[in-house]
Amino acid sequence: MSDELKRGLEGVVVAESGLSHVDGQVGKLVYRGYDIEDLALKAEYEEVLYLLWHGELPTRAELDAFTDELVAEREVDDDLLETVATLAEADERPMAALRTATSMLSAYEPEADADAEDRDAALRKGRRITAKIPTILAAFERARQGEDPVDPDPSLSHAGNFLYMLTGTEPDAVSEETFDMALTIHADHGLNASTFTGMVIGSTMADIYSGVIGGIGALSGPLHGGANQDVMEVLYEIDESEKDPVEWVIDVRESGRRIPGFGHRVYKVKDPRAKLLQAKLRDLSESSGDTKWLDYTTAIEEYLTEEGLVEKGIAPNVDFYSGSVYDHLGIPLDMFTPIFAMSRAGGWIAHVFEYQEDNRLIRPRARYTGATDAEFVPIDER
Numbered sequence: 001m002s003d004e005l006k007r008g009l010e011g012v013v014v015a016e017s018g019l020s021h022v023d024g025q026v027g028k029l030v031y032r033g034y035d036i037e038d039l040a041l042k043a044e045y046e047e048v049l050y051l052l053w054h055g056e057l058p059t060r061a062e063l064d065a066f067t068d069e070l071v072a073e074r075e076v077d078d079d080l081l082e083t084v085a086t087l088a089e090a091d092e093r094p095m096a097a098l099r100t101a102t103s104m105l106s107a108y109e110p111e112a113d114a115d116a117e118d119r120d121a122a123l124r125k126g127r128r129i130t131a132k133i134p135t136i137l138a139a140f141e142r143a144r145q146g147e148d149p150v151d152p153d154p155s156l157s158h159a160g161n162f163l164y165m166l167t168g169t170e171p172d173a174v175s176e177e178t179f180d181m182a183l184t185i186h187a188d189h190g191l192n193a194s195t196f197t198g199m200v201i202g203s204t205m206a207d208i209y210s211g212v213i214g215g216i217g218a219l220s221g222p223l224h225g226g227a228n229q230d231v232m233e234v235l236y237e238i239d240e241s242e243k244d245p246v247e248w249v250i251d252v253r254e255s256g257r258r259i260p261g262f263g264h265r266v267y268k269v270k271d272p273r274a275k276l277l278q279a280k281l282r283d284l285s286e287s288s289g290d291t292k293w294l295d296y297t298t299a300i301e302e303y304l305t306e307e308g309l310v311e312k313g314i315a316p317n318v319d320f321y322s323g324s325v326y327d328h329l330g331i332p333l334d335m336f337t338p339i340f341a342m343s344r345a346g347g348w349i350a351h352v353f354e355y356q357e358d359n360r361l362i363r364p365r366a367r368y369t370g371a372t373d374a375e376f377v378p379i380d381e382r
């Protein structure tokens with residue numbers, strides 16, 4: 001057994017997966033072989049969920065049946081909505097509120113006693129969780145605004161219904177389409193930290209609720225899910241200071257700080273998801289006539305490209321453009337990471353199921369650096 005230490009498991013292959021692949025050298029992301037660009041522009045999130053969970057793109061009839069099943073699971077119990085309102089009143093952070101509420105969801109799970117090996121029951125549980133997370137998040141945000149929750153609308157898509165429950169107004173086609181695309185491109189991304197967390201939990205054959213809650217916990221950290229919020233804060237800061245965005249970048253570089261939304265452990269070129277979101281940001285800016293965020297982000301990217309940073313492999317990642325897109329959709333800053341979780345829950349569930357098909361308990365070792373042969377001294381003699 002090798003004692004070679006791989007800090008952060010960097011480069012360690014721990015599983016086989018047919019779900020998604022990131023080619024960081026050319027900037028390509030595929031879900032089950034399909035290019036993210038095709039899925040983002042031509043498929044809806046429900047179709048992508050079906051693809052991840054069932055292995056193939058659905059036919060029209062399969063998609064309709066799958067969508068109906070998801071729609072039927074959108075409502076959450078009133079007691080749970082009250083808890084969500086209590087969390088909002090207590091000023092709980094949105095990711096923590098989502099973690100608590102998702103945990104409480106399992107109390108209302110009709111198949112709670114089903115064995116993790118019961119694949120059909122596990123899939124139904126996954127469907128319930130995925131369908132209900134948007135309802136929880138929208139209710140939480142509304143409670144923070146002092147508003148009652150809005151019941152889900154069965155005639156709307158997963159993306160459209162979330163925006164409707166959030167604002168109380170049916171979204172226009174462009175907003176719905178944009179948000180649907182954002183859900184699709186965040187749904188899966190290889191063995192990132194939150195997905196791996198879910199897999200570790202799943203490898204004990206714990207139930208899928210625990211896997212998703214673990215994923216939410218891992219995603220809540222600033223090194224994983226929080227960077228799009230950081231980018232948006234920068235854009236607000238530039239706006240408030242009335243600084244030129246390039247001046248801001250120069251100051252940040254001189255102070256040795258990192259530019260949020262740039263760089264990636266796997267991508268060494270521009271993230272394909274950043275390209276898709278940048279195009280959406282352009283559409284939204286042009287249609288609204290408000291090009292501020294587009295102008296700032298473009299100026300920053302152009303400057304860093306001219307400076308050679310992008311050529312060095314520190315290129316825009318998905319978070320560089322997602323914040324400004326969400327801002328155009330009227331989504332509050334601290335809901336960006338919960339929205340990431342709402343989408344990525346589909347990927348977590350897919351990975352847990354895939355891993356459990358040929359399960360092996362995940363149990364690595366640490367290289368022990370503690371004392372040996374320590375002499376025990378009874379407590380009263382210490």
Ligand code: CMC
Nearest residue numbers: 224227257258259260261262263264265266314317318319
């Ligand atoms: N701005 C300036 N310099 C950077 C940046 C940046 N954003 N990112 C990396 N570098 C530099 C870093 O200073 C280091 O330089 P040197 O070798 O001179 O010390 C070099 O690039 C390598 O950095 P690293 O930390 O070893 O690279 P990593 O692969 O571990 O880092 C990262 C990846 C995402 C943690 C990092 O690029 C970063 O902190 N980016 C900003 C935060 C961010 O945007 N995070 C979102 C990631 S994408 C989300 C997702 O896909 O889920």
